[in-house]
Amino acid sequence: MILVTGGSGRLSRRVIELLLEQGAGPLMTTTRSPEALAEVAARGVTVRQADFALPAEDLAGVFRGARKMLLVSTNTLEGWGKRFEQHERAIRAAVEAGVQHIVYTSLAFPYPASPVPLARDHYDTENLLREVGVEYTFLRNNIYAESLLFSLPEAVRKGRLKAAAGDGRAAYVTREDCARAAAGALLRGETRCSYEISGPEALSFADLAGIVSRLCGRPVVYEPVEAEAWKQELLAGGMDAMLAELWVGFDRAIGEGMMDLATRDAERLSGRAPQRVEEFLAQHRESLMKG
Numbered sequence: 001m002i003l004v005t006g007g008s009g010r011l012s013r014r015v016i017e018l019l020l021e022q023g024a025g026p027l028m029t030t031t032r033s034p035e036a037l038a039e040v041a042a043r044g045v046t047v048r049q050a051d052f053a054l055p056a057e058d059l060a061g062v063f064r065g066a067r068k069m070l071l072v073s074t075n076t077l078e079g080w081g082k083r084f085e086q087h088e089r090a091i092r093a094a095v096e097a098g099v100q101h102i103v104y105t106s107l108a109f110p111y112p113a114s115p116v117p118l119a120r121d122h123y124d125t126e127n128l129l130r131e132v133g134v135e136y137t138f139l140r141n142n143i144y145a146e147s148l149l150f151s152l153p154e155a156v157r158k159g160r161l162k163a164a165a166g167d168g169r170a171a172y173v174t175r176e177d178c179a180r181a182a183a184g185a186l187l188r189g190e191t192r193c194s195y196e197i198s199g200p201e202a203l204s205f206a207d208l209a210g211i212v213s214r215l216c217g218r219p220v221v222y223e224p225v226e227a228e229a230w231k232q233e234l235l236a237g238g239m240d241a242m243l244a245e246l247w248v249g250f251d252r253a254i255g256e257g258m259m260d261l262a263t264r265d266a267e268r269l270s271g272r273a274p275q276r277v278e279e280f281l282a283q284h285r286e287s288l289m290k291g
């Protein structure tokens with residue numbers, strides 16, 4: 001039995017789809033919202049309710065029967081360290097329930113030295129998995145290409161792309177390629193190792209400005225900014241404080257070369273070359289023009 005956590009999330013949902021397409025199973029998923037997964041349940045997937053934020057929940061009972069598990073990192077922004085608390089609850093319960101192999105969606109450069117405030121949660125989760133006596137596989141996902149759809153439309157409108165990343169590069173990867181890699185890791189991945197899940201190339205913000213200029217037919221230039229000033233500007237624009245810290249943290253990590261990790265690991269796991277950012281953005285040209 002393969003268990004995918006967070007079944008109503010976009011990544012998990014797609015992994016379940018891919019596993020069903022490949023005839024893998026039996027399959028189980030846990031979610032905070034089982035009612036959203038009636039269609040998945042109708043296709044033979046066991047759907048159970050679980051919220052890793054609730055200490056009182058009997059997660060071991062919920063996970064019982066699973067042998068492999070994709071632990072999808074949660075997305076809470078209630079406080080740095082909260083994600084780890086949730087992951088720890090899930091990991092300890094999974095071990096108690098007899099899960100033998102846990103595939104975990106981590107982050108590129110998951111070390112305390114990273115300026116990304118969430119890196120510590122991934123670092124602690126990876127270390128816990130190494131310690132609890134289970135087989136583990138880490139999928140260190142680079143930055144989602146989808147995240148570019150938050151910043152690039154405004155850049156296209158203004159003709160300026162701002163970031164506190166200097167000349168640094170990131171190997172943006174689509175959620176679809178992360179999902180394919182995760183399905184591959186569950187079915188064929190090695191254990192006790194990490195995969196760097198990235199797109200095929202690392203791009204700077206100047207590269208991104210060039211790409212959107214070409215795609216949208218409007219000049220866009222990259223304007224590097226200083227991290228603290230950028231955070232204040234994002235806050236002044238109404239961005240939530242934790243999100244602003246996270247946003248600038250990612251910029252700084254890019255600037256320090258921590259996201260400059262283009263590998264062939266996604267293809268190794270999925271059997272398919274990951275999509276280039278330019279092609280991904282071309283498919284979303286309409287959203288880019290709506291800034």
Ligand SMILES: NC(=O)c1ccc[n+]([C@@H]2O[C@H](COP(=O)([O-])OP(=O)(O)OC[C@H]3O[C@@H](n4cnc5c(N)ncnc54)[C@H](OP(=O)(O)O)[C@@H]3O)[C@@H](O)[C@H]2O)c1
Nearest residue numbers: 006007008009010011031032051052053073074075143144
């Ligand atoms: N590399 C990147 O650039 C990047 C960007 C964004 C997110 N991420 C990470 O990748 C994960 C998957 O991405 P996504 O696009 O699928 O995100 P998403 O659509 O926002 O889904 C969030 C996921 O977190 C799960 N979750 C949240 N709170 C939970 C809780 N208390 N207990 C159990 N599960 C909980 C959700 O499960 P249910 O709702 O089904 O319970 C769902 O699977 C995110 O959660 C985040 O950790 C990475």
